[in-house]
Amino acid sequence: MSCDPYALALDGVLKLTPYQPGKPVSELERELGLTTVVKLASNENPLGPSPLALAAMQKTLSGIGEYPDGNGFALKSALGERYGLDTDQITLGNGSNDVLELLARAFLKPGLKAVFSEHAFAVYPLATIATGAECKPVSALPADADMPMGHDLDAMAAAITDDVRLVFVANPNNPTGTWVEKEPLRRFLEKVPSHCIAVLDEAYTEYVEDGRFESPKALLQDFPNLIVTRTFSKAWGLAGLRVGYGLSSPAIADLLNRVRQPFNVNSVALAAAEAALADNDHLLQSRTVNEAGLVQWKAACDKLGLAYLPSLGNFLAINVQQDGQALFDVLLRKGVITRTVGVYGMPEWLRVSIGTAEQNDFAIKALQEALTTH
Numbered sequence: 001m002s003c004d005p006y007a008l009a010l011d012g013v014l015k016l017t018p019y020q021p022g023k024p025v026s027e028l029e030r031e032l033g034l035t036t037v038v039k040l041a042s043n044e045n046p047l048g049p050s051p052l053a054l055a056a057m058q059k060t061l062s063g064i065g066e067y068p069d070g071n072g073f074a075l076k077s078a079l080g081e082r083y084g085l086d087t088d089q090i091t092l093g094n095g096s097n098d099v100l101e102l103l104a105r106a107f108l109k110p111g112l113k114a115v116f117s118e119h120a121f122a123v124y125p126l127a128t129i130a131t132g133a134e135c136k137p138v139s140a141l142p143a144d145a146d147m148p149m150g151h152d153l154d155a156m157a158a159a160i161t162d163d164v165r166l167v168f169v170a171n172p173n174n175p176t177g178t179w180v181e182k183e184p185l186r187r188f189l190e191k192v193p194s195h196c197i198a199v200l201d202e203a204y205t206e207y208v209e210d211g212r213f214e215s216p217k218a219l220l221q222d223f224p225n226l227i228v229t230r231t232f233s234k235a236w237g238l239a240g241l242r243v244g245y246g247l248s249s250p251a252i253a254d255l256l257n258r259v260r261q262p263f264n265v266n267s268v269a270l271a272a273a274e275a276a277l278a279d280n281d282h283l284l285q286s287r288t289v290n291e292a293g294l295v296q297w298k299a300a301c302d303k304l305g306l307a308y309l310p311s312l313g314n315f316l317a318i319n320v321q322q323d324g325q326a327l328f329d330v331l332l333r334k335g336v337i338t339r340t341v342g343v344y345g346m347p348e349w350l351r352v353s354i355g356t357a358e359q360n361d362f363a364i365k366a367l368q369e370a371l372t373t374h
Ligand SMILES: Cc1ncc(COP(=O)(O)O)c(C=O)c1O
Pocket: 042, 043, 094, 095, 096, 097, 098, 121, 170, 172, 173, 174, 201, 203, 230, 231, 232, 233, 239, 242, 243, 244
């Protein structure tokens, strides 16, 4: 008997191209026999997690024979306290990626659509297409706008027709680093009709100074069709554990709860995330390291004559004025892993994550050499 699974697969699945993750350090070491490798490719926190999170993980290991708390009571309680929300407003995910997928599963199907900006996070189209729904990408602001290549919120609001069920706004956005300020965001949310869920993806918000953006609580009070997604993968330094969450009305959380896996967040991740929340000093230190690193990278780009986008994230999109893939390959051979962003419609750009001062220094030297010899 022969079987052609491709002939059996759903249309949406056939249209998908798998997400390309940043290249792991071990892979590059293996391939090129390099001993010093700096990975600035996946917007991770170079400091890693809080020691409190590490201790909590260790403590959990002896109980690993048991299933996790499927409702994540302790972590939800800690998050609820932090944000002044009830636990029934919180959806935990295997990374915030999981929450984005749950949203697509709960609200999209063939014939419906999702709106997002050009150059927005790659998972929005992946999650949309997998359901058989259609993507409605909206042109970004032009390169000479006040927020170059950022979200054009007016155009995004105008794109929300009757068949649009989800609109994604990443703030700050990956891979551009661009952002939307409080008032324009509010004006946009006021325009999102009640038949459409607004997804405010705040994966990098902990890198943004306090008070610059509105709290989830203030926004949720006014916008019942809003969900704010956040993650422990970035500033909290727990990318490897996969834990994120959504903050929304109890009704949206209830719907997501119906489609999630019963134990979608593992017990080590639950304990680590809860412990991490208690270490605000580590978070502030991570933010300080990031701010210094952004200054270091911007100064280096200025010196090298390379333009870059404004960024409030832990990464910088740099216009390398040549084929980004070719420069990426040269940097790889020098032991530096960056990220190409051709799939985001930015073939002449590279995205670099902000590392420690030493990592940045190593990568900047490699970039300088690559530009002079390449
Ligand atoms: C804008 C944005 N949203 C969501 C995510 C998903 O992160 P995670 O699934 O690790 O929470 C990322 C990861 O890079 C991101 O850049």
